[in-house]
Amino acid sequence: MKSAHVPVRTCIGCGEGFPQADLIRIKLSGGKLTICPEGSGLAGRSVYLCAKESCWNKALRKGSIVFKSAKHRRLVLSLDAKEKDHFIFQLKKFVNRYLKTSNA
Numbered sequence: 001m002k003s004a005h006v007p008v009r010t011c012i013g014c015g016e017g018f019p020q021a022d023l024i025r026i027k028l029s030g031g032k033l034t035i036c037p038e039g040s041g042l043a044g045r046s047v048y049l050c051a052k053e054s055c056w057n058k059a060l061r062k063g064s065i066v067f068k069s070a071k072h073r074r075l076v077l078s079l080d081a082k083e084k085d086h087f088i089f090q091l092k093k094f095v096n097r098y099l100k101t102s103n104a
């Protein structure tokens with residue numbers, strides 16, 4: 001399938017580009033991480049992760065997630081071990097529910 005109109009986003013774990021619909025969108029809202037289903041039009045800082053668990057661990061390897069965008073200043077959100085576990089759990093739930101990609 002070839003289309004010039006598929007938005008491509010970059011996974012913060014592996015740095016590869018994927019169609020937006022294949023990625024997990026993580027939004028920072030009120031100092032909390034929210035995993036957004038596709039199409040939720042909330043404004044704010046977002047980063048994307050692909051469905052690979054290795055990427056989640058890579059993105060969280062220092063216990064923090066870095067949000068950066070052209071419009072905003074770089075922002076680092078730190079997670080303690082418990083928050084990190086909870087976040088991984090939520091990512092798994094999201095992948096099972098919304099993404100068809102098998103978890104390699």
Ligand SMILES: [Zn+2]
Nearest residue numbers: 011014050055
């Ligand atoms: Zn990735």
